[in-house]
Amino acid sequence: xxxxxxxxxxxxxxxxxxxxxxxxxxxxxxxxxxxxxxxxxxxxxxxxxxxxxxxxxxxxxxxxxxxxxxxxxxxxxxxxxxxxxxxxxxxxxxxxxxxxxxxxxxxxxxxxxxxxxxxxxxxxxxxxxxxxxxxxxxxxxxxxxxxxxxxxxxxxxxxxxxxxxxxxxxxxxxxxxxxxxxxxxxxxxxxxxxxxxxxxxxxxxxxxxxxxxxxxxxxxxxxxxxxxxxxxxxxxxxxxxxxxxxxxxxxxxxxxxxxxxxxxxxxxxxxxxxxxxxxxxxxxxxxxxxxxxxxxxxxxxxxxxxxxxxxxxxxxxxxxxxxxxxxxxxxxxxxxxxxxxxxxxxxxxxxxxxxxxxxxxxxxxxxxxxxxxxxxxxxxxxxxxxxxxxxxxxxxxxxxxxxxxxxxxxxxxxxxxxxxxxxxxxxxxxxxxxxxxxxxxxxxxxxxxxxxxxxxxxxxxxxxxxxxxxxxxxxxxxxxxxxxxxxxxxxxxxxxxxxxxxxxxxxx
Numbered sequence: 390x391x392x393x394x395x396x397x398x399x400x401x402x403x404x405x406x407x408x409x410x411x412x413x414x415x416x417x418x419x420x421x422x423x424x425x426x427x428x429x430x431x432x433x434x435x436x437x438x439x440x441x442x443x444x445x446x447x448x449x450x451x452x453x454x455x456x457x458x459x460x461x462x463x464x465x466x467x468x469x470x471x472x473x474x475x476x477x478x479x480x481x482x483x484x485x486x487x488x489x490x491x492x493x494x495x496x497x498x499x500x501x502x503x504x505x506x507x508x509x510x511x512x513x514x515x516x517x518x519x520x521x522x523x524x525x526x527x528x529x530x531x532x533x534x535x536x537x538x539x540x541x542x543x544x545x546x547x548x549x550x551x552x553x554x555x556x557x558x559x560x561x562x563x564x565x566x567x568x569x570x571x572x573x574x575x576x577x578x579x580x581x582x583x584x585x586x587x588x589x590x591x592x593x594x595x596x597x598x599x600x601x602x603x604x605x606x607x608x609x610x611x612x613x614x615x616x617x618x619x620x621x622x623x624x625x626x627x628x629x630x631x632x633x634x635x636x637x638x639x640x641x642x643x644x645x646x647x648x649x650x651x652x653x654x655x656x657x658x659x660x661x662x663x664x665x666x667x668x669x670x671x672x673x674x675x676x677x678x679x680x681x682x683x684x685x686x687x688x689x690x691x692x693x694x695x696x697x698x699x700x701x702x703x704x705x706x707x708x709x710x711x712x713x714x715x716x717x718x719x720x721x722x723x724x725x726x727x728x729x730x731x732x733x734x735x736x737x738x739x740x741x742x743x744x745x746x747x748x749x750x751x752x753x754x755x756x757x758x759x760x761x762x763x764x765x766x767x768x769x770x771x772x773x774x775x776x777x778x779x780x781x782x783x784x785x786x787x788x789x790x791x792x793x794x795x796x797x798x799x800x801x802x803x804x805x806x807x808x809x810x811x812x813x814x815x816x817x818x819x820x821x822x823x824x825x826x827x828x829x830x831x832x833x834x835x836x837x838x839x840x841x842x843x844x845x846x847x848x849x850x851x852x853x854x855x856x857x858x859x860x861x862x863x864x865x866x867x868x869x870x871x872x873x874x875x876x877x878x879x880x881x882x883x884x885x886x887x888x889x890x891x892x893x894x895x896x897x
Contacts, residue, residue: 471588472627474610475652479661488589492555497582498540516578528563593706601739605706627652656897658694667697690881693890743841745870750805752866759825772809807865814864823852829879837892
């Protein structure tokens with residue numbers, strides 16, 4: 390009764406917000422007041438009745454219809470088929486990177502552990518788990534307990550990818566071990582819930598050859614690291630195929646198979662024969678003289694095709710994380726993960742593209758070319774080298790401290806004379822000199838189709854901040870930075886008569 394009175398009080402406040410008793414109708418009978426108090430409960434009861442009726446309609450009357458609609462959208466079986474990553478070839482069709490067939494190990498934990506919650510079937514489930522994990526461990530070298538833990542961890546799943554990169558020989562070995570184990574009368578378990586999906590494993594037939602150009606891809610081949618593998622990754626990858634089933638409107642099963650789409654093939658500009666010659670000479674140089682880093686780049690000046698590119702830190706593309714070629718095992722053992730990653734990144738780094746340096750004497754050609762193009766020199770001039778030039782308060786020396794004497798333009802290049810080049814640079818002047826640096830591509834990105842190209846925009850002078858000393862040192866290749874691929878592309882434009890081609894490693 391207290392609840393009724395409370396509800397009545399609420400209705401009173403709604404009807405008479407100022408609580409004035411004068412506004413109440415004192416003629417209402419007690420029975421009518423009691424009926425009014427019950428009105429909210431009747432409304433709520435009616436709402437519940439309507440809701441229950443709707444639920445009944447959905448569940449009983451239309452239940453099968455909605456059940457079919459739901460089942461139509463539920464997959465009852467899904468499997469993937471791997472795509473083949475596109476091959477990389479040299480310009481003559483020689484394979485540089487290929488994808489070979491291999492297998493993934495797929496587990497069905499729910500199948501292996503079926504019945505483990507049933508006392509009558511529990512022993513059989515335990516025996517199957519023991520037998521399956523044992524054969525897997527013996528065949529592939531896994532820790533048996535690790536396999537058991539994985540199966541128990543994913544006990545409700547029917548698809549679990551345990552490993553990849555399994556060879557045909559390993560698969561056949563597993564099948565043989567399975568047959569032998571199941572014939573053993575001393576055991577009652579079976580090897581169940583193990584299947585193999587065909588996939589592909591990346592392989593590099595020439596090991597370390599052209600590693601800086603090719604790069605590598607591991608695992609399922611979805612990601613490339615370095616070289617063509619990284620730069621053209623979106624072209625090389627394909628689309629996985631799928632096989633899945635679903636329930637149709639009659640709750641019958643249908644199956645759809647979508648075939649895998651393989652990745653595109655890349656034909657590179659690399660000539661494997663030239664590449665071998667280059668790497669042979671780098672090895673000979675390193676064995677005799679040696680250097681911190683040696684790199685060689687061979688480019689066709691008439692189209693920008695890179696025919697060979699190699700550095701002294703070549704690594705095996707099939708084992709890109711192997712540091713033993715560069716470090717003693719004792720030193721590797723002392724490295725933490727960060728130091729190992731730093732060491733690997735240093736090895737994988739493409740010096741010709743990613744590192745900058747002062748170009749030095751090779752850039753003297755560009756100074757002479759700019760002078761000839763602008764008409765500042767004709768080519769028949771002579772310059773006297775006394776071993777230095779005095780620029781302001783600075784004395785800038787030539788490579789020959791005693792001087793080369795009288796030199797022609799050709800002689801200045803042949804003798805690599807700093808003094809003569811400073812004189813030519815001064816004649817060109819700051820405005821024209823910086824203009825030609827830009828024309829030759831210095832301070833600009835070349836657009837080479839390899840990852841990690843260094844940005845040298847802030848590593849050269851502008852006409853506004855180049856001093857007389859800067860002009861003098863720049864004229865013979867010091868006091869500004871470039872990359873090896875920039876220098877090579879600039880040289881090509883001098884050789885071919887003035888056309889600048891973007892350096893590139895992909896032919897088609």
